[in-house]
Amino acid sequence: MRKRTKLLLALGAVAGVAAWLAVTTEPSDWRYPKLLLTQLPKMPFRYFV
């Protein structure tokens, strides 16, 4: 698989997680989504480690 395809897949997965969080999270449980949201920009890079 080409690196560009992999990166697109990684970004897609991250976007999917973000959408999932937005749909499933209740306002009272904000800390875990906040933790994940702060980590989201780092996840595509972690995919290559």
Added chain:
Amino acid sequence: MILGGGKGIPMPDYDVVVIGAGVGGLTAAALCQKAGMKTLVLEQSDRVGGCCSTFETPEGFKFDVGASVVEVTRAFEELFRRLELPREKYIPLIQVDPIYDYCDNTRGVRFAYPTSVEDTARVIAEFSPEDARAFLKFAEDYAPKIRELVDNFFYAPSLGFMDTLRLIARYPGMLTVLPMFVTTHQKVVARYFKHQDVLASMAFQSFYAGLPPDMCAGLYAVVGLLEHEGIFYPEGGMIRIPAGIQQAFHDLGGETRLGARVVRVMVENRRAVGVELWDGTEITARNVIGAINAKKLYMDMIGREHIPWHVWRGVTSLVLSMPCPMIYLGVDYEPPLRAHHTLTLTDPRAMNDYWSDYYLKGKLYEKEGRIEVMGLISWASKVDPSLAPPGKHVLTHMGLAPYNLAGNDWDRFKERYIDLAIETVERYIIPDLSEHVVYRDMATPKDLERMLLHPGGAVYGIQTDLSHMAVFRPANRSKCIRNLYLAGASTHPGGGVPAVVAGGIITGGLVVKDNA
């Protein structure tokens, strides 16, 4: 230098060199040796096991360094099945029952959870019939799912999305468990239970992931159910586990060198070709397995010059797990405990507050104006009396504390921390503990870093949240350095002895497959 043994090309010293004789490294090494690969394990300390080890004091007390019990023994069975050796001969295990005790003498609350799910429900029914019924439902809903998840997820490589798709294709039930990765421990538990003591008794598992209940993946709420399949302690202390795997490795012809500290992985053209020891000795190998913290491996032993910028960015972004300071106490009587493990101070609200108001600020937890030490007491000599001199016992306290103490230093604060932990245990569990302590010592987060080379004293390696799991956790086969593999708590599937064994099985399998 190009290795391979072709015309004019030097033969490498070994097929596989493993850095670190922890449980993960030894597991991978044994599998490589079993496949006929000449394998060497290098360990910087004078004993095997890393966190899963045992040391003896001059007074004759034997203490476990970190890990204090094992569940999911199927990981060991799987390893020894692949080695075609009898597990019982190499790692004799004693079942521990009850699983753990929950105790708060200040409120007169005390109950222990037995292995049997039905018996545990009976224990809960004594103070909350509603939660007892909920516990049976909880076990019915999740026990089969978590068992199936572990059996599949634990042993499958997670090198990329294709592996995830393959896993889902082989195990469609994975889809029903996926929400557990996104929801929190607290939400899952609160969906079933209402009684404060039941919630508190189930909250501690979240810290195995290095996070409080409201920030920890929901998956960890159901991991506790695996303990109801039985938890076990190895005869002679936790070191028996790595020592048993090492013995199997040696019986297969493998070699271990203790006191051999690796300072560098030799890399040529983005290919691992061996390691360099602290004394300058170079050992060449076709494959290198780094069974140490992934951050340390990439940042200290390989270095920026061999790693593409995007991978380096991923490596530097990894968050270390929470350190667990260990206190070792020898006592001159049989302590009034009821189980191998006893929990202290695990109220979920306190644990949540602890994270944001104390841990992240470098402080210790305070309640009503005094410092209290959250944690878990392990009474290993209850199961195996040979760990202490006659009439005496060993207690180990695993706490939760920051690596950097605000306005203080662990080396100076060590003795005071032991005092505070003993005071906390006296208040909640053992009223006369301080009168019976005849030996005391501690491994602070800094000590664990120095002894075990775990950056930040992070015994669980990398934090375990969704952003550090599966394809986002350092891969068992390096994605940027050829012939480099990873094992241990910081790689997939994660920390904890059974998971590290499973990770070692994945890594060993990949090395064997790639070299077939």
